[in-house]
Amino acid sequence: MGSAVLPTSATPAAARRRSPLLHPAAKPLLFVLALGPFAWLLYGAIANTLGANPAEALIRASGDWTLRFLCLTLAITPLRVMAGQPALARFRRMLGLFAFFYGVLHFLAYAWLDMGLELDAIVRDIPKRPFALVGFLALLLMLPLAATSFNRAIKALGARRWQMLHKAVYAVVLLGLLHFFWMRAAKNNFAEVAVYAALIAGLLGWRIWHAWRGRAARAA
């Protein structure tokens, strides 16, 4: 299990070259797939197939997809390590940026469809409601991460500082989960919330366990 600590050195170069994850079409394919929900929602909005309350459907679906892409982004590292597939790391940035994209879409859907793009109404509405405030904070926290998602930013910040900054994604996903939990809380409707909570607990728990094991190994 040395690969868990130093994955790159443990995977034979030949195996890596054969991996379909390194195929030139892999990234464009993921890009198109990740745009799928957006395309589906856009089609639904135009063709009016989003049900009786399309605004509500758009706001909810964009929020769901933000949480899903956050989970996918956070799943990359555990999968990469456990499956010994370092090539998976290539997709993390794109998935993270899609989480941001759907988060922005979620906010825009709220601001436009629910608040009529009235800035003063939005500014008054968000702080009044803790659940909205938490969601808004999560989006704000994603801003610096999205803004530093290119190689030159890593160089400019230094890898260490860049990595520290991007650990904020853990706070983002927890705030997002709280936002979703609060939204469903009044109806005691926690089935879906529980699924996301378990997933996120697993993804973050694995990191704690992994860091602890690494420290223990170094100490030994």
Added chain:
Amino acid sequence: MHFRPNRGFDHAVPSEITPRSIYDERRALLKSMALGTGGAALAAWAGREAFAQAARPNKLAPLPGARSTVAGALTMEKLTAYNDVTGYNNYYEFGTDKSDPARTAGTLKTRPWTVAVEGEVKKPKVYDLDELLKLAPMEERVYRLRCVEGWSMVIPWVGYSLAELVKRVEPTGNAKYVEFTTLADPKQMPYLGSRVLSWPYVEGLRLDEALNPLAMLVFGLYGEVLPNQNGAPLRLAVPWKYGFKSGKSIVRIRFTEKQPQTSWNHAAAQEYGFYSNVNPNVDHPRWSQATERRIGEDGLFAKKRATLMFNGYEAQVGQLYAGMDLKKLF
């Protein structure tokens, strides 16, 4: 809050003002009556106005109703499409997604059906559905329905004033409230196992609210019997309160001295008060109640419309709450 007595000129929305053409027609009719030629004209008039215009969707058994004469009972706003009225429902016993009940409520058995009317009344009785259907003449009323979630519909209900039933059972002097219990049968209702609410669903009104002629016992919509997902075979429609106050598939009506413990108030007292009157000035803790989206009508990017005090029925029901602090008694 200031309440004015209704002198007959209060119109919540411009669409409720009698159109000029109809007004002129009525003047002409009165004139013809004065001239003694009114008989023939009256027959045509009655024929034209006797039954409502909501076109039957031909999906369920017909249940016609004469146009209601109750003040405020016939808004002239555009009706919400039958498919939206019957496909976008909050009926948690059949699932929490609003598209669930239309798919899952087929298991509801609406016959035989009885409603036990009991408690502080001189004449308690278990009514059979057929008795209730014949208890008073069926009326068609077009009510706005404002959901606490911030959306609204305009629905042509068929039924009669709840007061018709209340008067027949003769409430005693102790009766201050009316409690409505809806069906809770796990064999018919797939989501009764969920912990969303404590079942059965219980709602309540103050006795004077229940006696207001706008409070309606509903048996049908769009000229047909109620679809299961809308609360068949009988439900309430209390148009000046948020939709959840109007219980579906009612099996028991109890008159009590104490305020009933209602389901949503029990689940989240800080969010759902006993009164739950539509009030644009009192926000839900998690969202504003100042505006609403009319289902199927307002375009996706259209500005939401302003929510009206008591859902536009202030002239008819405002006096029930005179002197009450509606911010505290929300």
